[in-house]
Amino acid sequence: MTLSVDAKTRLGEFSLDVSFTSEQGVTALFGRSGSGKTSVIRMIAGLSQPDQGRIVLDGDVVMDASKGIFMPPHRRRFGYVFQEARLFPHLDVRKNLNYGRWFARKPGGSDHFDQVVDLLGIGALLERRPGKLSGGEQQRVAIGRALLSSPRLLLMDEPLAALDESRKSEVLPYLERLRDELGLPIVYVSHSVSEVARLADRVVLMKDGRIEAIGGASEVLRGSGADTREAASVLFGTVEAVDEVHRLTRVNTGAGTLLVPAEQAQVGKTVRVLVPARDVMIATTKPEGLSALNILSGTVERIDADGEGMIGVRIVCGSETILARITAFSGGMLGLTPGKAVFAAIKTAALERR
Numbered sequence: 001m002t003l004s005v006d007a008k009t010r011l012g013e014f015s016l017d018v019s020f021t022s023e024q025g026v027t028a029l030f031g032r033s034g035s036g037k038t039s040v041i042r043m044i045a046g047l048s049q050p051d052q053g054r055i056v057l058d059g060d061v062v063m064d065a066s067k068g069i070f071m072p073p074h075r076r077r078f079g080y081v082f083q084e085a086r087l088f089p090h091l092d093v094r095k096n097l098n099y100g101r102w103f104a105r106k107p108g109g110s111d112h113f114d115q116v117v118d119l120l121g122i123g124a125l126l127e128r129r130p131g132k133l134s135g136g137e138q139q140r141v142a143i144g145r146a147l148l149s150s151p152r153l154l155l156m157d158e159p160l161a162a163l164d165e166s167r168k169s170e171v172l173p174y175l176e177r178l179r180d181e182l183g184l185p186i187v188y189v190s191h192s193v194s195e196v197a198r199l200a201d202r203v204v205l206m207k208d209g210r211i212e213a214i215g216g217a218s219e220v221l222r223g224s225g226a227d228t229r230e231a232a233s234v235l236f237g238t239v240e241a242v243d244e245v246h247r248l249t250r251v252n253t254g255a256g257t258l259l260v261p262a263e264q265a266q267v268g269k270t271v272r273v274l275v276p277a278r279d280v281m282i283a284t285t286k287p288e289g290l291s292a293l294n295i296l297s298g299t300v301e302r303i304d305a306d307g308e309g310m311i312g313v314r315i316v317c318g319s320e321t322i323l324a325r326i327t328a329f330s331g332g333m334l335g336l337t338p339g340k341a342v343f344a345a346i347k348t349a350a351l352e353r354r
């Protein structure tokens, strides 16, 4: 599957000019509020039309401004999930889900219905109306409704943004299952580093209506997060052991072995570990008597000042690069320069299941 998007347009004062391709898996459109993410996903969906450009899915031209081609949204067969679930309040969950099937060119049979219901864990909710569901449950039903329209591509615009933290963590594993089990390409709009780190295969970083970077999640989040305060490293690793007593998981990564809070990981599974740059401390001698569980040795590769009194220090640890964000003052005190041997003490690392 290849989605190629080329679009140039003016929206009032705002000018948008983007060009990217998205392959199989999850492509995140990532960036600060107002960077243009929603505008791009709306153009892909056919809910708005750019002044210039072309949008093609696997050779099927859904929009070409120069040729006057504009396929209406329902003919594109792209599923769309919004920030709010937008379910029909007077219909129960089953009928809301069936509404999606009416839009399918070739609706799947009851097997497909059961598969989607099972994938999203909504079997017990079928007879309830949306008013009797939590926000997370409503969103899972909305995703189910989109899937039952048998889309060629799923577009999701901040599907977790309206949920509180505990609801977000309830829905996230279902999004991972979607990604891993259905093989349906997904374009996912988000401004959350942790969501992107956890879900995205490829990240399109947007700023002021332009694309600032495109690449793998680790590369883009480490290189230049949408906000440098949120920059983070994403390390891929394998679960080596789980310590249920201390609720810790030992993960082998290219940077070394890390102990990460999590008690439900499966030994042998590939996982992602998110290390926020602001939670990495740097020492020039191996620290002792420190509460941080993970201390990695490495070499400073590069130092970037952000103009706000902070520096981003890229440290090569084994085959990985970890980003630390510390004050320029501390950097000066430690005499950090490229090539210097250092220790990175990681205060918090979060396991992002894969």
Ligand SMILES: Nc1ncnc2c1ncn2[C@@H]1O[C@H](COP(=O)(O)OP(=O)(O)OP(=O)(O)O)[C@@H](O)[C@H]1O
Residues within 6 Å of the ligand: 011, 012, 013, 014, 031, 032, 033, 034, 035, 036, 037, 038, 039, 040, 191
């Ligand atoms: N129809 C429109 N007319 C005028 N300006 C618009 C229109 N649609 C969007 N904009 C402007 O375009 C800019 C980008 O908006 P957009 O919603 O795409 O950003 P975003 O990155 O998705 O932001 P958020 O995360 O807050 O949803 C904003 O400044 C917005 O005000």
